[in-house]
Amino acid sequence: MVRIRQLSALKVKQNLEPGMYPDGLGLYLQVGPGNAKSWIYRYRTNGKLRDMGLGPAHSVTLAEARERADECRRARQAGLDPIEERLKKKQAAHATAAHAITFQECAATYIESHQAGWKNTKHAAQWTATLQTYVYPVFKNTPVADIDRELVLKVLRPIWNEKTETAVRVRGRIEKVLDWARINDYRHGENPARWKGFLDNLLPRRAKVAAVKHHAALPFGQLPAFMRDLRDEASVAARAFEFCILTATRTNETLGMRWDEIDEAAGLWTIPAQRMKAGRDHRVPLSRRALAILTEMRQIRMSDYVFPGGKERRPLSGMVFSMKLRRLKRTNVTAHGFRSTFRDWAAEQTDFPNEVVEMALAHTISNKVEAAYRRGDLFEKRRQLAEAWAAYCGGQSSDEVQVHRAL
Incomplete structure (x- = not known):
């Protein structure tokens, strides 16, 4: 209670907006609606005032808030923006986690999330079977971020001429899984399983290696x-x-x-x-x-x-x-x-x-x-x-x- 009164007195002296109570050197206690309290580190960079949240007061003590504010000040002394540095750390952590997810894990999640919309109940089983037979032996546990053109071709080349129809389906399924991984930020860049403008320059067209087989019909x-x-x-x-x-x-x-x-x-x-x-x-x-x-x-x-x-x-x-x-x-x-x-x-x-x-x-x-x-x-x-x-x-x-x- 004594500390709050001291912060209130300092607030009046510095003419701060309502709800902001300074501790000094950029650290503030912010009191919001419903008496919710949190710690804020306030600083100015390139003429712009910025507030960096340091955590809620019910779980971060004053001593911990001061320690975090000290880290922010050290970053500023090094010419860095504390908010930008925290964002970079989060992105690096996400990239590390993304790099750990394998192609098989992505494929399993893709199948699970899409099978409800597949009309044929056997479709999910066919997806899993083709991936297990042709894809997983090549890059089952490979991080999805590391799947490249050479790995895709390693799957397709052995079956492209002999099992063309199957190879076409496998290529399409790899492409869909990699697209899903890119949308979910597990990988970046071109999809190495894309046909038009990419694999069509490296593999012969289906019509060149296998004629389309129609269902045999009775005259x-x-x-x-x-x-x-x-x-x-x-x-x-x-x-x-x-x-x-x-x-x-x-x-x-x-x-x-x-x-x-x-x-x-x-x-x-x-x-x-x-x-x-x-x-x-x-x-x-x-x-x-x-x-x-x-x-x-x-x-x-x-x-x-x-x-x-x-x-x-x-x-x-x-x-x-x-x-x-x-x-x-x-x-x-x-x-x-x-x-x-x-x-x-x-x-x-x-x-x-x-x-x-x-x-x-x-x-x-x-x-x-x-x-x-x-x-x-x-x-x-x-x-x-x-x-x-x-x-x-x-x-x-x-x-x-x-x-x-x-x-």
Whole structure:
């Protein structure tokens, strides 16, 4: 109490602003709102008055505050700015801590923070698997700040020509992790995994070393016979496969279909945005045959999934279509390839406009101007296309289907 009165008397003498009580030689006790007290070292540099906080009075004693103020004065005598010197020390400490964080630690944090937004639950596992296989053997425990071009190339060069598609994914994942590290101040400068303007000058383009491999597709002329074989099999997997082909949807879209997505009265299946590659709702018109399959499945309904797996609360496994193809001795094609079969049939056997077919496949419109002006989804025209496709899958000829030629 005596000390506060002494500081108050000195304050009056020096005509200081309210709440500032001098101890001498630049040290002040500052009393703020709610009677909060803290120590301040006040000095002038380049004509500018600066206040440097030395800590709250409840945890820093007067003796400690005077010692800290002495350190500030010594810095000033050496021609240094105490505030700037403290900032430099903090930055140095941060740099030391940043240099200690490894690429693997950054990658783990990146995956953890992003996996909630990845639609495919297997994506995080794929990320981890590729990093463990190709990246970590080279720079698993290397500080992320030390990752350079040579280390990145050491990962990519052995697989660039032989496993090009995998190498491209690995490069992209390294780039994303390093970008994340830079944004979080764990590294600085150029990203050594960047392709355009950097690695594209050091590695051959993907098209030069590996042609893009499309999903193997069944020629549409062989489709009716395949569908007959598929319909002869009485299983949930066979019905799911047939339904997937009839709707020209992706495998995961069909396998994940739930009953609350179906409006059987309207002949409509609405796939929610979170399950779509394009990230928006997709309406699928259902042909009579597709609706008949749903009627079969409703009679044995045991869960919220239309095509339940062995465990009632889960859908069929993503491998069931591949297994079905093996049983039917069609190992030269893929389930996804039937979308190409549909596309080829529509182009060569019908006069349905291209935009109707593309909309049926839920492809995004590459032309930005066209995309901006198109509001509808050509649903009724796609319904006619769906019936024509179902009829062809059922063995009817193009003439019997009576394909519409002037939609």
